[in-house]
Amino acid sequence: MDDDDYWNTSETKAKAFSFDDDVLSTQEILAIGQKRSSGQTEDSVFATTITNAKRNLVSLNSLVSPKVLDLIVLAQSGKDPNNTRPLDYDSTSITLKRLILGHTCSLHVHRSLKSKTELLDGAIVMGDGNAILAVVLFLIQTLNKKLVHELLSSRPIALNHYMSHLKSEGKINELTDLLTMLGRAPEAAMYQFEHIVKTQGNNIESLLRKLNNVLSNHFNQPGVDAHCNKMLVDYIKLLEWQKCANKSELHNKSPLACLTHCCQWHWHEGAGNMMSPLTLCQRQQITPLQYDWVVLNVHANSSKWDIVESLFTKKDWLGRTTLSSHIPIETLLCRLNDLNASKSMMATCVNKIQNNDERLRLAQKYKIHSVVIESLFKQKDRAALTNYKMTLSPQSEDYILADNTLRDPSIKWKN
Template structure:
């Protein structure tokens, strides 16, 4: 190959195409020929300027007829002539091309698939690919062109497609279609729960309207035989909660959760006794709030308000011998950590740390939260002189804790073990 040939192959602007892609039409072939002629004309124009002679340009269609182009294209594709080639309307190859275009986002017409076999193959192919958008496009096409009952039967046999379609209906807020689908599939309790969730999300501040819808839903769906008792209990409790909000008539509590309303009652109606509408105990009993949840809300509310005396009185009790003990459904270490995080006094934290029965755990927690008085006292009880000396060296000289450590080391009644 000489230099001229090499330069041609390196510089040509004619774009090659692959017959492995979708079949090109005659118009596309002509367009390629016209681009080639245009490129050639630009090159010839430059030659004209230098030589002063113009070369005549002929369109590709004048050299080769469209019929011949079709035959060339057919020969290159390796397929039989049209008279011998079988129709591909419902073939596997047509389904694969359609799915390919759907996945790549290319325009395509699903309506070329008219037979049930072809439509079923489309759905199975979309499920096999696993592309959610592709699955939804096929399912919506089936909904448009097939009997709805037949589509639901196809979806029930394909859990992946059904799951995508249920999520689509839920995200689009098409609660009627979703309810019909699940009911026809024998999943009425699930359909009722979707209706419940939809009403709660969509109702806004209209408590009366939401109460009316939920009461109807409770009587028509959740009170029927076979319904999950726990689901019915959820709806019943929420109706009671809405009735409580309506009686409370506090604008700030609109659209608030049960825990947020309990926090409000603890902060503003702490002294009200059980039985009164705004009493924390009344709301807690009505909504079946667990003791752990109740203690956690009370701890956070009063600690944030710096009501340390209330916190201490709630979580400490006197036993039969007059000794103070911790009474909380929250693990003691969590109470200490939360009090420290919310800026509780050292004295109150020390009170709770001292209630830890395990000595090693108490020393570890006291050291972590720098409750120096408890650390010094615990080391003294262990008669660990060396440990106390080392701890004293880490304290700020002349501080109250430093002086306490020094005085403890000088106590003659302690018989140190080291």
């Protein structure tokens, strides 16, 4: 049979492929090429094929790629594939949908700057962090850095996602370069500082070397906050002190933790000695309030109350004992009570309070009986003093003091 006879047969006509026909269905495409057994009609072939496809759970995507299938459909439509854009493959909305759904898709079909910008803005509008990051990484691959930074500088959401990505990946140099180009040098300096401190561990020499480099390359640059600069300088001084102390338990400790160590083990060393508490305070600019608090807790916990009293109480020129502390009175009283300080020392602190009512309130709160009795005596409140005496242990020193005060005939009581 020659070619003309073959194409003119009715059997061949029934199977011919026509560009004018309707678009084939998925099942029809799957049925193409199936061999019909004897006795089967064409309809039964399709029915059998569909049944087998369902039974075997064969996916169309496993047989024909989506792009090839689009070209087949395009060919059936009678259009020229060379003059027609591939269906949906360069559509921003379709790309974003595939990104968000986690489907495989190529971003490289977006070649123009306009298309890439629309893709980035679309991802931001959709609010999907993974899609935003994927687009930003695509832009970094296909555009120069300056252009990418310009796009990100006007889109803070995308910028923050990219910065978080760089931090999580440990790409601190890229992060600091980005921030520097965006005019955010202080933030770049702080990221460098944080990264170095986290990664160097207990290696003080390496940490000192890298921090000095960061100080000169980042913190000493124009625009960096003076407070941040001072913070780093003080930290370097602390590390230098810890290096000289050469005690592993002090590595990476705070200034107050180092002061606690000095108060506990080097209390009697004079000013000027490296391990002296006063030398450390001066070097690290520890405030008097911080110094008093550390000294109080260190020596009180060691039951060295003679040191505590010598520091917090003074004798004036009349021989009276007065309080000398930078700690607020009520805070000091609370802490002394927790540390089981003596009542005489507690009384010295309470008597420092000028307001009579406030002094009486705190004396009653901490059961400093001598101060309560004296305060009620000054108020000439016999009824209150009588009631208070009844709360005291009979024949105790405070009970006798209250009783003798009530019996004093020289007192003119108001009630």
